[in-house]
Structure formats: structure tokens, C-alpha cells
Amino acid sequence: MHTKPSDQGTPADEDPVAHLWRGTVALRIVTFLFAVGVTARHHADYQRPWLAWSAVAVMFAWSLFTIRAYGREDGRRPWVVVADVVLVCGLMSTSQLILTDQQFVLDVPLITTIWASGPVVAAAALGGQAAGSLSGFAVGLTTYLNRGAVNVDVVRDVVLLTGAGFVIGMASATARRSAVRLAQALRAEAATAERERLARSIHDGVLQVLARVRKRGSELGGEAAELARLAGEQEVALRSLVAAAPGESTPGGEADLRPALQLLATPTVQVSTPATRVMLPAATASELAAVVREALSNVDKHAGPGAKAWVLVEDLGEEVVVSVRDDGPGIPEGRLASAEAEGRLGVAKSIRGRVEALRGTLELQTGPGEGTEWEVRVHR
Known part of the structure; x- marks a missing residue:
């Protein structure tokens, strides 16, 4: 749907959830830096430090790719978001080979840490409540499977990820509906303004002529009376046309x-x-x-x-x-x-x-x- 730019200079056809995508990009950068810090803090205790840094390298490369993809409207594709969820769950599973048993007991963060929340936000921005909730549950379930036990932290992660996906998805769906209604209101406003402009022009010209013909023809009688009747019918029809609400179809x-x-x-x-x-x-x-x-x-x-x-x-x-x-x-x-x-x-x-x-x-x-x-x- 392409319409004219709004008065504020923002294109009306811009993605109505572009702000959510910008937030997703910012979240990805911040959470990656956090993951690097956690890895640096615990790498000496990992059973395979090289694998930990390899996972961080993959996270870095994927972050660059998604930052570029999510930053452009043509890059926000379902397959990118699905791949994001799958890759995060896969990288999280390498924690079984990286962390020691003692680190699992001490609840040391998995290798992906809060970087894993990125695809949940992306899925919610793209697909709404259902997609956000499902992706959040999938990431939370992967956390449980890698921890191997149910505790307060695992339950908290599942609830927070699923809930965040639902809430952000709701905001995404609401923003899209609001954008559609705004576009309809702008079209209706433009149609009404144009109709009023035409009505003024018609009233100052055609309607006044028809009214004069009707009045004068009625005074003359005979064949002129018939012309007066026809002019009167056209005057009413034209007034109805001008007064009728503009036809408009919804999406x-x-x-x-x-x-x-x-x-x-x-x-x-x-x-x-x-x-x-x-x-x-x-x-x-x-x-x-x-x-x-x-x-x-x-x-x-x-x-x-x-x-x-x-x-x-x-x-x-x-x-x-x-x-x-x-x-x-x-x-x-x-x-x-x-x-x-x-x-x-x-x-x-x-x-x-x-x-x-x-x-x-x-x-x-x-x-x-x-x-x-x-x-x-x-x-x-």
C-alpha cells in the first residue's frame, strides 16, 4: 500500500513495526557484548575454552548478518527469523560440551546467555503473538533441556521468554492494525476534502443553473415545464451524488x-x-x-x-x-x-x-x- 507522505514527512508505507526491528538490532548488539563478557569471565574454567570462543565467533558473524537483515525491510523474512531461532537453540546446546558439571551445578550461564532472546523479539515483530510465544517457548525449552533439571531459574527463563514474545507480538499486531486504520482515515479525509471542493464548485455553477432552469420553466409552462421537471430531477440527483459518502473498501x-x-x-x-x-x-x-x-x-x-x-x-x-x-x-x-x-x-x-x-x-x-x-x- 503506497500513499502520500504524511505531514510529518514519514512515509505512510513504512513498516509500522520498524521501531521494533530497530529495538531488535540494539538488543542483539547489547546481548552479544554481554555474552562476550560472560565468556571472558568463565573461559578459564570451561572444559573446552576453544569451543566457547568458536561459539562466540559464530554468534558474532550471525549478529552481523541479522543486524543487516533486520535493519532493512526487505531483509525481514520468515526464513531469517526461523534460522535465527534454530541457530540460537543449536549454539545453546553446545553448552553441554563447554561447561563443566560443576559449572552446571553452580548455574553458570549457558554459552549464549541472554543473546538467545534476540530471535524471540524478531519472531514477535514479524509474526505477532503466536510467533513470539512459540519462539519464546522453544528457546526456553532448549534452556531446560540443556540444564537437565527444573529449577526456579529455568522456569523463570521459560515464562519470561514466552511472555515477552506474546507481549511484543501483541504490540506488533496492534501497530499494524493502527497503521491500516490510519491509512483508511487519511484516504477518507482526502476523499471528503475533494468531495467538498467539488460540491462548492458544483453549487456555484451547475446546481444554480439547474435551479434557475427549473424555476423559470415552471413559470413558462408548456414544454418548458417538462424541461423544468427534468432539470429538477437532475438537480436532486446531483445533490445526492455530492452529499453521498465516498465509497471505500477495507483491506x-x-x-x-x-x-x-x-x-x-x-x-x-x-x-x-x-x-x-x-x-x-x-x-x-x-x-x-x-x-x-x-x-x-x-x-x-x-x-x-x-x-x-x-x-x-x-x-x-x-x-x-x-x-x-x-x-x-x-x-x-x-x-x-x-x-x-x-x-x-x-x-x-x-x-x-x-x-x-x-x-x-x-x-x-x-x-x-x-x-x-x-x-x-x-x-x-
């Missing part, structure tokens, strides 16, 4: 159904929608709007001059109900079947076909002199 592919239906309002069509957003998959919202347009088109063609229509949207949680009702003469019995047999497939394809494709239900209520009402129910 999950959902869209608000209301704007597409609000644009269908005219002097003879009243649209009523909930005050809150009616979120549906974008394709579903588009198809429902097409169903309503087709139903209103039938009202215009068959309900007679002066017929009015009402569109009602109800959000019932598990399903969305859209009703289109008119006060026309109604549909005679058998008329729809005969129209389909004659090849006129407006209702069969544009309405029934779309609703079936959405796995929704369609109910028609009509009768001579009773008008027509279509009710569409679509389950979420």
Missing part, C-alpha cells in the same frame, strides 16, 4: 453498501439506509446495487408516470435486507413467466440471477393495484 475487501444506493435517490425514489455503515464484500455490495438499479428501472418502465418507489436497507447483523417497493399497478399473475418465455430476461437474469449468485433469497410481493415489492436477503 479485507469490504465496502459500505449505503453510498451506491444513496446515489439512486431522485424526486420519485426515496432511499432509506442505516446511520451506520453496512459493510459487505465489495463484490456483494456492487451486485446488490445492480439489483436495486434493475428493480428501479422496471418501476420507471412499467409502473406508469408519476409512480414512486422506496428503497429500504436493514442491517440485521447476520444478514442484510434490501427492499424495493413502488406504488404502481403491480405485476399481473403469470406476467414474469411470459416475459421470460418471450426472451425478456430483466427480472430472470438481472434480479433473480444476481441474487442466486450471492446465495441470497428473493421474495416478490405484488398484485393488481397493490404495487410491487422486492425483498432481497443476503447472509454475511
